[in-house]
Amino acid sequence: MKKEIVGFIISLIVFVISGATLIQFDTKSPYYTSEENNTTLQVTEQPPPSADNTSLPKEEISHTETQVLSQKNDQIETQELETPEDEENEEPKPEKSEDPKTKEKEKDKEKINVILEIDTSEYTKTYTIELNEKQTVYELLKKASAEYSFSLRTTDYSFGVFIEEIADVSNNPREGRYWLYYLNGTLSSRGAATQKLEDGDEIAWRYEKTN
Numbered sequence: 001m002k003k004e005i006v007g008f009i010i011s012l013i014v015f016v017i018s019g020a021t022l023i024q025f026d027t028k029s030p031y032y033t034s035e036e037n038n039t040t041l042q043v044t045e046q047p048p049p050s051a052d053n054t055s056l057p058k059e060e061i062s063h064t065e066t067q068v069l070s071q072k073n074d075q076i077e078t079q080e081l082e083t084p085e086d087e088e089n090e091e092p093k094p095e096k097s098e099d100p101k102t103k104e105k106e107k108d109k110e111k112i113n114v115i116l117e118i119d120t121s122e123y124t125k126t127y128t129i130e131l132n133e134k135q136t137v138y139e140l141l142k143k144a145s146a147e148y149s150f151s152l153r154t155t156d157y158s159f160g161v162f163i164e165e166i167a168d169v170s171n172n173p174r175e176g177r178y179w180l181y182y183l184n185g186t187l188s189s190r191g192a193a194t195q196k197l198e199d200g201d202e203i204a205w206r207y208e209k210t211n
């Protein structure tokens with residue numbers, strides 16, 4: 001009887017030891033069933049970190065990107081809000097008032113006085129004519145003719161204007177007498193329609209014989 005009891009105890013110990021070994025082995029497997037809460041836990045291997053995500057974890061990267069986008073949006077909104085305020089706060093620049101004396105001086109500069117002499121070889125007349133700057137000898141002669149009522153006749157050529165008659169005295173090709181003009185005492189080689197005048201110039205039209 002004692003032998004049977006001892007054998008039963010030994011069998012029980014062996015059974016307990018083998019059962020514990022089985023339980024320890026099952027808990028190491030990917031699936032382990034707990035008797036207490038009847039839940040199955042699955043152990044999965046995590047993939048190695050990729051090269052793109054080695055610098056920051058996913059949570060930190062998404063948080064950083066959110067901060068950057070938020071800062072950009074804040075800057076854009078700030079610019080949009082500040083720009084109209086700056087434009088509204090800009091004070092209009094006062095317009096520069098022109099001095100009346102300066103205007104008068106500019107007008108005076110635009111006008112010039114020129115002396116005109118008409119020598120018909122029988123009589124001589126002198127006039128003081130007011131002109132605009134850069135007007136020509138021909139324009140001077142036309143203005144004097146209109147203001148002092150003496151005749152003026154001209155012919156237009158491709159090279160310029162040719163003076164045919166002044167104060168009822170016409171060119172005389174037979175005698176070789178023509179109207180010529182002098183600029184400040186010197187016979188001019190330029191056409192009357194191209195020679196521009198300056199303030200104080202003296203123009204003399206003389207009816208004389210050419211060589």
